[in-house]
Amino acid sequence: MKKTINIIGSGFSSLAASCYLANAGYKVTIFEKNKTIGGRARQLKKDGFVFDIGPTWYWMPDVFERFFSDFKRKPSDYYILEKLNPAYSVYYGKDDFITIEDTLEKIVKAFEKEEPGSSIKLNKFIKDAKDNYDVAIKDLVYNPGVSPFELITPTTIKKINQFFSTIKRDVRKEFKNERLIKILEFPVLFLGAKPSDTPSFYSFMNYADFGLGTFHPKKGMYQVILAMESLAKELGVNIKTESSIDNIIVENREAKGVISNGKTYFSDVVVSGADYHHTESLLEKPYRQYSEKYWGKKTFAPSSLLFYVGFNKKLKNVNHHTLFFDVDFEAHAHEIYDSPKWPENPLFYASFPSKTDSSSAPEGKEAGIFLIPLAPGLEDTQDLRDMYFEKIISRFENLTSQNVKNDIIFKESFCINDFINDYNSYKGNAYGMANTLLQTAFLRPKLKSKKVKNLFFTGQLTVPGPGVPPSLISGKLVASLITKYHN
Incomplete structure (x- = not known):
């Protein structure tokens, strides 16, 4: 008889785990609390508009290829991938922006135009970043975070200084132009920490950005979730939606199953891809590995205030991905990490998928997603959401030289309270636990419970990290x- 596994949650990590486990011969059931699968990567559909609620950036295509190839499949078996050109643009002031195109050669030219002499430095910086990418993605991140010795290889020993320097220090040592510095510091924000707290080794994110490029799955990121669902079902995985977990059954310090909506589902193994802190709250206290004090001391990646906006016309002077860095980055970062509060002048990001994907909006209209990074755990009210929308949309109009407020058909928002309600997210964080030096690899919460046999964890609060x-x-x-x- 096949051994059984119950998986909590249906985000990227849970779906991936379900595929590997079903392929290994286990009988796998996924329990998802929401009506649709995908965890944070769900969709919003309204009035002919389609929005990705969660992730909108498709980076590191090789990781997706490696995943599907493990099952003798390709991403193209399930969805169409388009490389974006331009990848994104960055606004610094009114009608003042830099465009990042789709090849390193073009990006080098843009840097040289902005800061003479910077092209040589950028080529060297990206070459080093590629070396780190090759070490990290092809080797280190596929280690389970069990032992510090996983980080010690002949290659990493040569790079040891990169774990004790920071991205901010390295970038500013080579580049003096603040506009270019902001672009080079931007990718590590996906790791959930300030560039000043992110080890230099993580420059491999710059190679992901400039070396590999930015892609878009036709019909949106949710197509990746649908692809993984399709693969999981091909492999025999059973998926139950609207099935929140009441608690994890433990007998004699061994996980025996879960209770969902009052019904018991026994299994040989329990895996949680739900929020780690929340999952431990489903256990009696003696079985929890990490205390409230532990979680309270950790550096969490930001939460977000998100708006999904339907516009009644096509917008000008923006690309599919557009960043608005017209205010003080350091001040906003301070208000996220050091002195948590609602930011006075927030940076923000906007995505207009209908610029490249006609399925995102009705003809002649534009779908817009706006994101403001926030400290987790802040007060979240409708009045605050409305005030911040007014702040950023007014800046947006000024920076891009167009009037859009009167062309808004609707706007939906998503913020801290929603992250808590929909995903049981610790303090309403959006991206998990930041990848700082003391929260890397074996220093992150463990994949395998130390206190309960046959209980395992996956996702952005454990290894390898957010994204x-x-x-x-x-x-x-x-x-x-x-x-x-377990075998």
Whole structure:
């Protein structure tokens, strides 16, 4: 008889884990609390508009290819991928922006135009970043975070200084132009920490940005979730939606199953891809590995205030991805990490998928997603949401030289309270736990419970960390541990 596994949650890491485990011969059931699968990567459909609620950036295509190739599949078996050109643009002031195109050669020219002599420095910086990418993505991040010795290889020993320097220090040592510095510091924000707190080794994110490029799955990021669902079902995974978990059954310090909507589902193994802190709250206190004090001391990635906006016309002077860095980055970062409060002058990001994807909006209209990074755990009210929308949309109009307020058909918002209600997210964080030096690899919460046999975790609060590609990898890592410890 097949051994059974119950998986909590249906985000990228849970779906990935389900595929690997089903492929290894387990009978796998996924329990998802919401009506649709995908965890944070759900969709909003309204009046002919389609929005990705969660992730909108498709970086590191090789990680997706590696995932599907593990099952003798390709991403193209499930969705169409388009490389964006331009990848994104960055606004610094009214009608003042830099465009990042789709090849390193073009990006180097843009840098040289902005700061003479910077092209040589950028080529060297990206070459070093590629070296780090090769070490990290092809090797280090596929380790399960069990031991510090996973980080020690002949290559990493040569790079040891990069774990004790920071991205901010390295970038500013080579580049003096603040506009270019902001572009080079931007990718590590996906890791959830300030550039001044992110080890230099993570420059591999710059290679992901400039070297590999930015992609868009036709019909949106949710197509990746649908692809993984399709693969999981091909492999025999059973998925139950609207099935929140009441608690995890533990007998004699061993996970025996879950209770969902009052009904008991026994299994040989329990895996949680839900919020780690929330998952431990489903256990009696003696079985929890990490205290409230532990979580309270950790550096969490930001939360977000998101708006999904339907515009009654096509917008000008923006690209599919557009960043608005016209205010003080350091001040906003301080208000996220050091002195948590609602930011006075927030940076923000906007995505207009209908610029490249006609399925995102009715003809002649534009779909807009606006994101303001916030400290987790802040007060979240409708009045605050409305005030911040007015702040950024007024700046947006000024910076891009167009009037749009009167062309808004609707706007929906999503913020801290929604992250808590929909995802049981700790303090309403959006991206998990930041990848700082003391929260890297074996220093992150463990994939395998130390207190409950046959209980495992996956996702952005454990290894390797926040982001979609790391979540795919996390699913593979936990499946490997289970097959190692449970067979």
